[in-house]
Amino acid sequence: MNLLGARLSPEMLAFAAPSLAHLSPLDISVIAIYFAMVIWIGFYLKSKANTSEEFFMAGREMTAWIAGLSFVSANLGSLELMGWAGSAYQYGILAAHWYWVGAIPAMLFLGMVMMPFYYVCKTHSVPGYLKLRYGQGSSTVAAVSFAFMTVLMSGVNMFAMAEVMKIVLGWDLNFSIIVSSLAVAAYVALGGLRSAIFNEVLQFVLIWGGALLVPILGLVETGGWSGFKARLAHNIATGATAPGDYTHMWRSMGHFADNPMGIHWTGILFGLGFAISFGYWTTDFLVVQRVLAANSLRSARLAPVIGSFFKMAVPFIVILPGLLGLVVLTNADGSLMHLVGENVVAAHPGAGLHSYNEVLPLMMVRYLGPGLLGLGITALIAGFMSGMAGNVSAFTAIFTYDIYQPHIVKHAKDEHYVLVGRIVTIVGVVISIGAAYLVMNAAGIMDYVQALFSFFISPLLGVVLLGMFWKRATRQGGFWGLLMGTLTSIGLWAWVKADPSALRFVAISPDAKDMAENMYRALWSVSTSVGVNVIVSLCTKPRPLSELAGVVYGATPLPVEEPVPFYKNEWFWTAIAIVVFLALNIYFW
């Protein structure tokens, strides 16, 4: 595309490799304006981030809409957009499970059931809640592991994004890493969490503005959803596309061998829908921090509900383009393009092959002209930057509140902690850059880092849930539950790494594949965490009820909120969200 716009000179941006797309001056202007805008917002909000409450918690002034959009946006990184579009091309609409059953029940549960406890105890973080419920030990373990993993993940994502920019635009890796890091460091260090949240909302709008056009034009070209299905069926019948059920979500889940993902419905429902999804959406501070910044309990409860509607809509701009790519992407000679795995591309350099993960950029290049392509690329960059800003702002809050304050400088002035927060933001970005270069020189690390992150999420879910809903849970139960759940996850992962045939035991079937392993490992991990917590708690002395006020169900008087019209009530919108969620699953059954 971009047949009409003048090309940017390759030397100007150290272009080094053949790329999928070339940007016109109009596209470059669109990207440059975005960078100018985020820096402007950072400088503008600097004066609004003077106290620790303002810097770390955005003054707890966010409306339900702002908190809700930020909540979803922090999770909507560009790598996720491209990765799941690629999965949709490869596996079909099964990939939408990660947006629906893998998110919606957990988001609604957070808003309606868990949020009152997080909000009423006025905690500033998830480790902060663990401190109130289980004591300093569990809190510190969770804080240190979260802080370490957050900056590491930030670096991994930074490297991956730089690689994407190299493939799509031919940009030099160092250029992408340094420019985007400096911008993130500037606006988060200046404006704190408020600046990160504002930019996440901005990014959310840009993602829709930049990416929505692709499925719309794709559907126009294929003659709508039924037209797409007809073309896909024709391609499968003629052997042009690999056989498979690309348009149904549940009917091929009866057995591991019946679907290309190698997953059983129990894994999707309990592993993804509970262990992974609830672990991520209800205990990962990266997303929970956004809701804790809400201006009232009602806003804090409504924010995940609002977010759930947008989350349900995301497959329209992620999954659908991947599916449409199956029938509209063609080679220069007019034949149907076949995307392949990264390993195949790497094994055939110079063959002109493209990987599954490139389906979204390829669709953008197909449909978006000058200006619009810049907007699409800006959406990808914005997605990456807000994801990184989310990691860095969460790291800053956890380090300052849960590590620095309780263990290093306990009683300093408020301004001191704000200064520490600004410095830690810069340090977090520097460590992230270091992690990015570490991954660049040892690419295999990336798989290990992502697995490492998953080790902590599911056991934490077991500990938080029992702590919140079972008065009898003790400090020792929480600590040992967290530890044994984590060790179970690590042990199962190491077992399969050492002996791949162990997958038949971990994921219950010899036909199971990698994704099923993740789901069942999470399920075993959270089960162990809960089981150990219960056993140890029953053998140790419980805390007096008076010490649990504000943190446990049954010991916490919830504030009575002002009555509002039904259309402003969080329960009304939760009911609507449940109906839409069920309807989508039934329609695409």
Add this chain to the structure above:
Amino acid sequence: MHSTGISIWFFIGVLLTVYGAMILGYGIYELSSGTMAVANYHASVWWGGLLLLVGVFYGVRFCPGRNE
């Protein structure tokens, strides 16, 4: 969001207005020069126009000082 002064929706309005104007302007140029790409469906014109409309709405609706 009162204490922040300028609403995030104003920033979004400004950005969409600028983007909309740029993309719509290019789309009109493209139309007038008759060099429209086949798969484009005049998207620059109607999508740029839509961005411009939404941007102007939010920019005006949340303009600082409008409700003071």
